[in-house]
Amino acid sequence: MKRLVPFARLNLTGCFTLSASLALAGCDSPTPARQEPSAAVSPAARSSAQRPGDGDSAAEHLDAMDKRKPVPLLPMMAHHQKQEMRDHLLAVQEIVAALSSDDFAGVEQAASRIGYSEREAQMCQHMGAAAPGFTEQALGFHKAADGISAAAKEKDRAKVLSALGATLKTCTSCHANWKQQVVSESKWQELSGQEPPSRPAHPMH
Numbered sequence: 001m002k003r004l005v006p007f008a009r010l011n012l013t014g015c016f017t018l019s020a021s022l023a024l025a026g027c028d029s030p031t032p033a034r035q036e037p038s039a040a041v042s043p044a045a046r047s048s049a050q051r052p053g054d055g056d057s058a059a060e061h062l063d064a065m066d067k068r069k070p071v072p073l074l075p076m077m078a079h080h081q082k083q084e085m086r087d088h089l090l091a092v093q094e095i096v097a098a099l100s101s102d103d104f105a106g107v108e109q110a111a112s113r114i115g116y117s118e119r120e121a122q123m124c125q126h127m128g129a130a131a132p133g134f135t136e137q138a139l140g141f142h143k144a145a146d147g148i149s150a151a152a153k154e155k156d157r158a159k160v161l162s163a164l165g166a167t168l169k170t171c172t173s174c175h176a177n178w179k180q181q182v183v184s185e186s187k188w189q190e191l192s193g194q195e196p197p198s199r200p201a202h203p204m205h
């Protein structure tokens with residue numbers, strides 16, 4: 001088994017130093033795409049990855065590996081979306097904690113944070129403006145979360161769990177389909193056909 005370790009490291013390093021080619025096949029190929037002989041394994045090569053410009057190709061390499069559809073977003077929108085996402089996970093945490101002590105009011109309160117509202121719907125339209133199909137999936141998620149509140153109102157434990165499961169399925173299926181793609185204002189305008197917001201359209205708090 002020990003022999004496998006250096007082999008795997010070599011392969012990985014080969015993958016990371018593949019700046020010239022974005023071909024995914026490069027990860028499996030034993031032949032480094034670069035000519036520089038030192039690039040394959042040496043620690044010096046690793047620090048050379050911090051040279052200006054290399055960061056871009058590293059990001060491109062990651063992007064090429066990730067075959068999900070892009071959701072083009074301005075930097076501020078991407079940041080806001082991730083804040084929202086982390087709060088969605090927090091809401092799920094609170095739902096589970098409340099349910100474990102049969103605190104149905106607590107379940108309802110936490111579920112209402114991810115439930116459907118006009119404000120949420122507007123935000124989903126905005127986030128999906130340059131990604132046809134994204135908004136529909138987002139709205140489906142908020143509607144599914146309403147099922148958690150409804151079951152909590154009935155104080156039905158099994159129903160809450162099944163609605164939570166259905167909601168989590170909408171989270172995971174969206175994650176399986178989409179990845180963020182941070183774009184410039186002109187690119188976003190071109191893709192969405194909308195004027196870029198001049199200030200945060202949905203300020204947090």
Ligand code: HEC
Nearest residue numbers: 082085086088089134137138141170171174175178179180
């Ligand atoms: C309509 C699509 C959609 C739905 C529904 C959705 N997400 Fe996400 N989520 C995303 C996208 C897009 C990203 C960014 C993924 C990427 O670029 O890799 C993301 C990222 C995240 C992240 C990472 C945040 C970070 O800081 O990097 C978490 C956590 C997350 N989502 C939790 C959830 C949870 C929990 C749910 C359901 C309760 C949920 N999401 C529902 C689209 C969605």
